[in-house]
Amino acid sequence: MKIALCSSFVPFVNGGYRNIVEWLEAMLLEQGHQVERIYLPEADEPQLLFKQMAAYRFVDLSAADRVICFRPQSHLIPHPNKVVWFIHHLRVFYDLWDSEYRSFPDDARHRGIRDALCAVDTAALAEARRVFSNSQVVTERLKRYNGVDSEPLFPPVYQPERFHFRSMNDEIVCICRIEHHKRQHLLLEALAHCTTPVKLQLAGVGGAGYARELHALIEAHGLQEQVTLKERWISEEEKEHALADCLAAAYVPLDEDSYGYPVLEAAHAQKPLLTTTDSGGPLEFVQHASNGLICEPTPAALAEAMDRLWRDRDEARRMGRAAQARIEALKIGWPHVIERLLA
DSSP states (O other): OOEEEEEEEOOTSSSHHHHHHHHHHHHHHTTOOEEEEEEEEEEOOOOHHHHHHHHHTOOOTTTEEEEEOOOGGGGGSOOTTTTEEOOOOGGTTTTTTTTTTOOOSHHHHHHHHHHHHHHHOOOOOOTTSSSSSSSSHHHHHHHHHHOOEEEOOOOOOGGGOOOOOOOOOOOEEEEOOOOGGGHHHHHHHHHTTOOOOOEEEEEEEEEEHHHHHHHHHHHHHOOOTTTEOOSSSOHHHHHHHHHHHHSSOOOOOOOOOSOOHHHHHHHHOOOEEETTTTGGGGGGGGTTTTTTTEOSSSSSHHHHHHHHHHHHHHHHHHHHHHHHHHHHHHHHHHHHHHHHHHH
């Protein structure tokens, strides 16, 4: 089958939104399909929004047997056999409208842009043969904002056998983009409250301003001996080693779209997962005291959970095994994904 994988991208910004496309491409090629991967640049600025959306409507993929669309606004591409694996809305115009992340005023002009965007999204999604989401959270948003039914289809990681359990040291790792809504600062503030010698490793790239805030917190709380902060994308090999030997993994974003690859990678390494009650998508995977710990998004609550993991290694090991079992229970794997997308 000739399959076109279509998505948007932010130039020079990498992350899970690219992985889901590129890993699916590799899996489809292994099965003998012909695949084209198509990216168009996208910026969330209101004045550029509709120009970018119009560009998608002129993309001609009539040579493809099937088009699979991911990140907005790729679902605007017209095709009679279009399937959407919806990652997220342009959230600042949807669920983050009333949040600190909206950088423009709540006035008549921008409300008009928001309403027009919603109408166009709804119409484009209605063109699709089938709509999937990457989580129950996104499925609920699609229904709430667009009246669109969708099937959650959890994204797997590429070559999950790379991740494995080897030991449990004193370190909790958090490997993801270093951005304010990922809340690495919350983990640092929690570490300052810990009563055990638990350590923390933070790795990823992001805004320089936020990274400076993290360095200031480390300095202010005297955490230099307990924290490793790597302001870069660590290699896959480094990631595999970090997860193989760590005590646990932490992922504490604010209302994330899906469970996130950090959660799944840790589960494949049989490590328990630390998250918060307001993290969004990770709550679809993490079950409190079963395969990880869910706590209130406060430094004190997180510190208590971090100390608990350090003190009770047997419990941490048990939860890590359960995290791996949770993958099978949720049918997270490439055979299931490909079967559904090509059905």
